[in-house]
Amino acid sequence: MGKKTSLPKIVIIGGGTGLPVLLRGLKLFPVDITAIVTVADDGGSSGRLRNEMDIPPPGDVRNVLAALSDVEPLIEQMFQHRFAKTNELSGHSLGNLILAAMTSITGDFVHAIQEMSKVLNVRGKVLPAANQSVVLHAELEDGSFISGESKIPYSGKKIKRVFLTPENIKPLSETIHAIREADLIVIGPGSLYTSILPNLLVPGVGEEVCKARAKKVYICNIMTQAGETLDYSASDHVKAIYDHMDCSFMNTILVNSEDIPSHIQLRYKEEFAKPVHFDIDRLKEMGLNVLQDEIVSHEGAYIRHDTKKVASILYELLINETETKIYRKQ
Known part of the structure; x- marks a missing residue:
């Protein structure tokens, strides 16, 4: 009998609407998926x-x-x-x-x-991300605080940092194991402060992601988000994650290279949102491998990541990574 080959392992960390969109495309590929989902809602x-x-x-x-x-x-x-x-x-x-x-x-x-x-x-x-409810808090740039994931985007003030309570949150052993065993770790897409960081701030989770041998990919949002990332560039997104983690751990960032139609931009302007500025040179200065592609899907008046396109890009990265590991072992 031939030796049974295990599927390449991918861990995706996020929440909100971005994570399910990505997973619908990824499940069509022969991969072992673990989705780590926020519990701060x-x-x-x-x-x-x-x-x-x-x-x-x-x-x-x-x-x-x-x-x-x-x-x-x-x-x-x-x-x-x-x-x-x-x-x-x-x-x-x-x-x-x-x-x-x-x-x-x-x-x-x-x-x-x-x-x-x-x-x-x-x-x-x-x-x-944890087997218990957690409360997300934000410290705003004026020194005030606001509690509750659903309230944070409506403060009307710039976020300085977010943090979780209670202090004794425990990560799941299965989550830690999945991160350690992963061939590729994907962060995002999703709301930066209310979907992505609440996962990484669970004690042990962010540290394990930082230490993990797997390559880490950040899928940058296509549009900014009022109350969270107003006027943020792509590098601002990355810097916010690094500041919260106290480590620079991402290898690759996937960004959109497609122009957003003006009528859709106008629709988002009402929400004080606009296309994220992809400051490629700055991202490269941060040591990131920058992947640019047309990854936008237009769903009515809204912008989403193209699930099939992004999944295909991630699968290619995953296969390249597992083939490199096999080559190193030989």
């Missing part, structure tokens, strides 16, 4: 369940499970269904309620995710 359905049931917020995890699922479209649609009528279920998504129920039954959020992964035939592993 405190708004909407997630926030209500978090407060009422004292469980980690299920929303970001739900979206990732749906993105990696391999079930009939109607089943995924049901899992993602949000109740709209004005009653006690108003605003809740069915998937959030199922995850909350499964957590109550099993007594453990991680176990609930594992069971739902089986039901949804998930291609990969979904891990919360």
Whole structure:
């Protein structure tokens, strides 16, 4: 019998809308995926369940499970269904309620995710950044503080730094193991201060990413975000992560090379957002390998990363990295 070859391992760290978009494309490739998802969300359905049931917020995890699922479209649609009528279920998504129920039954959020992964035939592993709720706080440039992931973007002030409470947050052993075993680690895409950094700030997670032997890729956002990254260049995004981590750990950054249509820019201007300035020379000065490509998908009036294009680029990087490792061992 021939020796069974294991799939190359990729770890993706993020949350919000960016992570599921990327995973939908990546699951089509022969890779071993681990998605590490933020548990700092405190708004909407997630926030209500978090407060009422004292469980980690299920929303970001739900979206990732749906993105990696391999079930009939109607089943995924049901899992993602949000109740709209004005009653006690108003605003809740069915998937959030199922995850909350499964957590109550099993007594453990991680176990609930594992069971739902089986039901949804998930291609990969979904891990919360911590097996508990965490609170995200921001110190603003004027010295004031604001608490709550959902409130931070609406402060109207520039963010100096973000941090988590409680202080004794413990990372999952599975998360640490996945980071150590990864062939490629991907950061983003997603909101810089409220989706990406809450993962890296969990004690042990950021340190392991810094130390990991795997190459690290940052997928830079296409547009700036009011309340978080107003007027940020690509290097400003990277610097903010480095400042919080106290280490410079990224090898590669993927940036968009495509012009954003003026009518879409006009739409984003109403939200005080604009295309991120990709200061290539500065990024190279920071020691980063800069990959530029047309990675934009136009979904109506909104801009998203092109899931198939980005997944293809990451898969190529992953294969190059695993082939290099094999070559080194020979």
